[in-house]
Amino acid sequence: MPNSLRLVFFGSGPFALTALKGLVGANHHIMAVCTREARRAGRGQRRQHSEVAAYSEKQNINVLRCDHPNDSGLLMELAQLDLDVGILADYAHLLPDNILSLPAKGFLNIHPSLLPRWRGAAPIQRAIMAGDDITGISIMQMTSKLDSGPVLMRQEIPIRPSETFGSLMNKLAAQGSQMMLECLRQIDQLKPIKLPDTGSSYAKKIAKNEARIDWTKDANQVDYLVRGLSPSPGAWSHIRGTRIKILATQLEDGKGVSGTFLDDNLLVACKTHAVRILQLQRSGKSAMTAADFLRGFPIKAGEIFDQE
Numbered sequence: 001m002p003n004s005l006r007l008v009f010f011g012s013g014p015f016a017l018t019a020l021k022g023l024v025g026a027n028h029h030i031m032a033v034c035t036r037e038a039r040r041a042g043r044g045q046r047r048q049h050s051e052v053a054a055y056s057e058k059q060n061i062n063v064l065r066c067d068h069p070n071d072s073g074l075l076m077e078l079a080q081l082d083l084d085v086g087i088l089a090d091y092a093h094l095l096p097d098n099i100l101s102l103p104a105k106g107f108l109n110i111h112p113s114l115l116p117r118w119r120g121a122a123p124i125q126r127a128i129m130a131g132d133d134i135t136g137i138s139i140m141q142m143t144s145k146l147d148s149g150p151v152l153m154r155q156e157i158p159i160r161p162s163e164t165f166g167s168l169m170n171k172l173a174a175q176g177s178q179m180m181l182e183c184l185r186q187i188d189q190l191k192p193i194k195l196p197d198t199g200s201s202y203a204k205k206i207a208k209n210e211a212r213i214d215w216t217k218d219a220n221q222v223d224y225l226v227r228g229l230s231p232s233p234g235a236w237s238h239i240r241g242t243r244i245k246i247l248a249t250q251l252e253d254g255k256g257v258s259g260t261f262l263d264d265n266l267l268v269a270c271k272t273h274a275v276r277i278l279q280l281q282r283s284g285k286s287a288m289t290a291a292d293f294l295r296g297f298p299i300k301a302g303e304i305f306d307q308e
Contacts, residue, residue, distance in 0.1 A: 150192030
């Protein structure tokens with residue numbers, strides 16, 4: 001196998017960016033990067049390019065912005081590149097067969113779960129929210145069906161009790177980048193393994209209403225939700241009509257009416273036991289520690305999160 005391959009890369013967010021940087025550092029020829037279109041975001045609704053696009057332009061890599069991979073123009077551009085391998089990470093769109101068939105050695109996906117568990121859009125969040133003890137990376141050969149192709153490499157990583165979506169994503173991104181480089185080194189020797197028919201689960205996109213905390217659930221379930229959605233989009237609840245994002249909690253003993261503060265330091269009763277809020281954020285404010293938050297927004301024992 002040659003030391004350097006001609007690649008096309010599909011991806012948009014920070015998970016994808018880590019993989020792309022690894023490929024660039026390994027001196028592979030990145031013939032093009034396909035990423036999402038710029039989007040309007042923030043208070044000023046300014047157009048923001050994906051992190052992958054911004055980095056690629058600094059590296060003088062050809063950037064193709066596309067939210068619709070079925071576009072005939074995209075197919076025509078890629079068909080001219082004489083590709084060895086296609087790589088996808090965090091792109092959020094299925095690729096059609098006519099694109100998947102272009103690279104001589106196929107298309108590979110860096111998927112942050114132990115397939116077939118947590119196929120789909122939000123595997124890292126869903127693993128934490130479900131209370132899983134382990135997750136990992138699967139490097140798979142892509143097909144036009146969602147996360148269903150055979151696996152070339154698979155490695156586990158533990159989910160620690162304090163792990164958040166943000167911290168776990170960073171670990172998995174680094175692991176996935178290294179695994180992809182190793183996969184490319186061995187691409188002609190690896191034997192694909194068909195996914196089993198059992199153990200499958202679907203990691204659907206996080207819906208807005210899922211982020212609202214239900215204090216009538218057990219404390220560990222509340223903690224899973226908070227960690228699985230931290231730092232973004234953030235689990236939330238209302239008190240005195242103010243929306244509060246809760247970004248870090250810890251489990252503690254405590255008993256009371258669900259959603260009630262049991263002391264002056266943000267210990268909140270759940271169905272069973274309690275959680276202490278360690279980090280939180282008001283709308284329009286930066287994230288802060290519990291102590292800093294309470295200086296500007298004191299909450300006393302006996303108060304309760306708004307019931308709606």
